[in-house]
Amino acid sequence: MELSQVVTSxxxxxxxxxxxxxxxxxxxxxxxxxxTEDALYVVRRGTVEFxxxxxxxxxxxxxxxxxxxxxxGDDPGSLVQWRDMxxxxxxxxxxDHAFFSHGPHAFSAxxxxxxxxxxxxxxxxxxxxxxxxxxxxxxxxxxxxx
Numbered sequence: 001m002e003l004s005q006v007v008t009s010x011x012x013x014x015x016x017x018x019x020x021x022x023x024x025x026x027x028x029x030x031x032x033x034x035x036t037e038d039a040l041y042v043v044r045r046g047t048v049e050f051x052x053x054x055x056x057x058x059x060x061x062x063x064x065x066x067x068x069x070x071x072x073g074d075d076p077g078s079l080v081q082w083r084d085m086x087x088x089x090x091x092x093x094x095x096d097h098a099f100f101s102h103g104p105h106a107f108s109a110x111x112x113x114x115x116x117x118x119x120x121x122x123x124x125x126x127x128x129x130x131x132x133x134x135x136x137x138x139x140x141x142x143x144x145x146x
Contacts, residue, residue, distance in 0.1 A: 011135035015042065018128050019118035030094065030109035030117070037098040037105060039121045042139075046115030047089045050107040096143045 022041065024030060030048060031037060088094060094117075098105045120128065129136040 007132075007135045007138055011132040014132040015118060015128060015135060018124050018131060019120050020124070022117040022119050024111045024115045024117070026111055026113050028111050030111065030115075031098075031105050033106065033108040034104045035098075036103065037095050039119045040096045040099040040125070041094040042118040042120070043088060043090050043092045043094065044116040044118055045090060046117075047112040048092070048094060048115060048117075049110050049112050050088065050094075051110070052107060093139055093142055100143075 019042065022030075024046075030041065033052060094109060095105065097103075125136075128139075
């Protein structure tokens with residue numbers, strides 16, 4: 001769902017004023033599977049992929065001298081494979097399950113492109129409800145339909 005297509009520009013201005021901006025580069029992780037979260041996110045620009053990371057290891061056997069794992073410790077993402085991928089783009093609400101359940105994320109979220117997001121914690125969400133009830137209802141309905 002593209003939020004800007006179903007709510008007023010005034011509501012979008014309230015959202016941008018209430019929420020905290022987050023910018024991530026392509027390849028950065030928004031959150032990891034198993035982490036808990038105290039906020040949800042709205043994608044303003046970009047594409048975020050949800051999935052379960054499966055870390056691949058590339059072992060080289062040196063016989064008598066042992067074996068070495070070639071996973072780069074500084075860049076473990078270079079050898080990550082993903083299962084059960086779902087792409088989310090502009091207007092998507094992310095991280096809501098972990099936010100409302102106070103539990104861990106069921107998936108990791110990886111930015112496929114440079115992304116601009118809006119972060120809403122509990123206090124900001126209440127402020128949004130009071131300032132832009134129409135937008136709050138659209139977001140709540142979108143979450144409830146999943």
